[in-house]
Amino acid sequence: MAPLAVSRRLGHASLQTTSEIYGGLMPSVEEAAVSAITVAMGGDSSRVVSVEEAVPVVIPVRREPSHGAFATGTEEAAYWCGWFAVAGRWDASRVTVEFAERDRGHLARFNVFAGLVSPNDPAAGYVGVRGFGRLLRLTISSARMADDLELSTGGRLMDDRHFWRGVVDGAGWAGLVNGAPRLQVIGSLKLVNGLIYFLKRNGVMVFAQPRPIKLQYRVQLSGRTATAAADVLYRQSSSSLSRRRVVVDEWLERAR
Numbered sequence: 001m002a003p004l005a006v007s008r009r010l011g012h013a014s015l016q017t018t019s020e021i022y023g024g025l026m027p028s029v030e031e032a033a034v035s036a037i038t039v040a041m042g043g044d045s046s047r048v049v050s051v052e053e054a055v056p057v058v059i060p061v062r063r064e065p066s067h068g069a070f071a072t073g074t075e076e077a078a079y080w081c082g083w084f085a086v087a088g089r090w091d092a093s094r095v096t097v098e099f100a101e102r103d104r105g106h107l108a109r110f111n112v113f114a115g116l117v118s119p120n121d122p123a124a125g126y127v128g129v130r131g132f133g134r135l136l137r138l139t140i141s142s143a144r145m146a147d148d149l150e151l152s153t154g155g156r157l158m159d160d161r162h163f164w165r166g167v168v169d170g171a172g173w174a175g176l177v178n179g180a181p182r183l184q185v186i187g188s189l190k191l192v193n194g195l196i197y198f199l200k201r202n203g204v205m206v207f208a209q210p211r212p213i214k215l216q217y218r219v220q221l222s223g224r225t226a227t228a229a230a231d232v233l234y235r236q237s238s239s240s241l242s243r244r245r246v247v248v249d250e251w252l253e254r255a256r
Contacts, residue, residue: 061128065140066115070148075162076113079239081152082166083110086187090146096139104129106241107136114140164198165233167191169241174230174248181226181251185219192217204228227251 070077084090088097099107108125111117117124130137157163168174172185185195192210196219199206206225210217221229230248234240240248 059123059127059129061116061140063116063118065142065145066113067142067144068148069114070145070152075237076239078152078157078160078162079166079169080110080113081149081157082163082168083170084149084166085153085163085191086167086171088149088170090149092146093143094139094141095145095149096137099136099138101131101134101136103241103243104136107138111138114145116140158194159198159201161198161202161233162237162239164195165237165240167195168233169244172244174226174244174251177222180223181230183221183226183229186213186216189217192219195219199229199232202232204232224255227255231255 070081084095084097087099088095090096097110099110104125107129108117111124111127112119112121117127121127128138128140152163167187168183168185171187172183174181174183176182185192187195189210196206196208196210204225205228206221208219208221208225210219212218230251234245234248235252
């Protein structure tokens with residue numbers, strides 16, 4: 001589909017308007033996104049052009065968000081509060097969250113949690129999302145969400161492993177270094193110390209200390225300590241980043 005055709009379909013007065021609004025988006029979009037956009041605009045998905053020919057378009061949010069989603073007391077609510085603590089921000093009237101482009105499927109899950117889309121919406125990972133290089137960003141206008149995040153990240157969930165799993169998924173890394181498990185988390189000094197204290201209270205022998213890295217701090221757990229931390233955070237849980245979960249499950253299987 002030609003850029004001008006997309007501009008006309010969106011109802012913009014000129015191609016310049018379309019460029020200004022969507023010019024910052026990533027240069028490529030998966031076929032599923034193009035198909036979803038076409039369906040959302042009343043077109044025939046069987047006639048979608050190739051990704052190379054398509055112009056990426058933000059699908060507008062079509063549903064009112066679940067403003068009280070962060071205060072439901074569920075595992076998923078605690079998990080997303082943890083994610084926001086390291087990969088989000090908020091002010092008095094709106095909340096913004098970021099994901100890596102490769103985690104678009106996880107963003108889709110958040111959109112369902114936030115009530116922006118239905119669970120089976122094929123455009124769940126694209127609704128309301130803007131791309132900035134390899135970064136995806138979503139902003140929701142909701143004073144209630146902002147208030148609940150302020151309360152939750154300020155201390156209410158410091159003893160909740162689902163919250164800390166969200167922190168690790170949002171700003172962590174897990175892999176093997178010289179054949180041994182390595183878990184790394186970056187955040188504010190308060191947040192990194194909070195994770196260490198939580199793990200210690202749950203029987204994990206953590207001797208590593210936070211180390212400054214630019215304006216934040218990093219803690220690295222290795223070997224059996226990393227595996228023990230992963231066991232505390234990820235065992236019998238349903239909310240997690242899929243690619244992180246694959247790594248952790250391999251660790252836990254090896255430790256049996």
